[in-house]
Amino acid sequence: MSFHAVVPYGTPEHHRSQRAVLDEGTPFAYTPENRAKLEEICRRYPPEQRRSAVLAALYLVQEQQGYITAGAARHVAEVIGLTAAEVDDVVSYYVMFFRQPTGKYVLQVCRTLSCALNGAERVVDAIQDTLGIKVGETDPSGMFTLLEFECLGACDRAPVVMVNNEHWHERQTPETVTQLIDGLRAKGLAALTGCHLKVEK
Numbered sequence: 001m002s003f004h005a006v007v008p009y010g011t012p013e014h015h016r017s018q019r020a021v022l023d024e025g026t027p028f029a030y031t032p033e034n035r036a037k038l039e040e041i042c043r044r045y046p047p048e049q050r051r052s053a054v055l056a057a058l059y060l061v062q063e064q065q066g067y068i069t070a071g072a073a074r075h076v077a078e079v080i081g082l083t084a085a086e087v088d089d090v091v092s093y094y095v096m097f098f099r100q101p102t103g104k105y106v107l108q109v110c111r112t113l114s115c116a117l118n119g120a121e122r123v124v125d126a127i128q129d130t131l132g133i134k135v136g137e138t139d140p141s142g143m144f145t146l147l148e149f150e151c152l153g154a155c156d157r158a159p160v161v162m163v164n165n166e167h168w169h170e171r172q173t174p175e176t177v178t179q180l181i182d183g184l185r186a187k188g189l190a191a192l193t194g195c196h197l198k199v200e201k
């Protein structure tokens, strides 16, 4: 399964807009529970500023259906008072929003300088070899998606691998990341226990 392309630094493509057209997807509406959660969040802002809840609104979409579709972006726009283009801008800007279906576990390897100097590329290679996929793809079991991201500010603990936008695994090596994948496969979320602030040493 192909994902949004990761373009090498320094190429002309890297500096071009990476905006990707969202899939239309199936018609989207929040579940009553998620709509209630969103309204609760919107109440933290003055009524004329409910648009400020756009990130929370998109997280709820992602929680509900796994990724952001064009239909969902329109629904979000309607609910919080933005245009669909404005919501689309937010989805395009923030890497934590997925624009394609993903596996149950999204493995994101930092590719910024400190991580790169400390072996992030070898970590990516190990993941690719273990799962038989390239960056931007989901493995045939549909369980893992591999992506890269930019610095999370844990540069002194490089290289960093993040799972599902919330669990950080620091000082990774080809061996530890392979164990991480094996653990996720065998134990699911239990393999991520022990991380409070969701940081795995």
Ligand code: FES
Binding pocket: 110, 111, 112, 113, 114, 115, 116, 150, 151, 152, 153, 154, 155, 156, 158, 159, 160
């Ligand atoms: S360079 Fe990877 S966390 Fe900063």
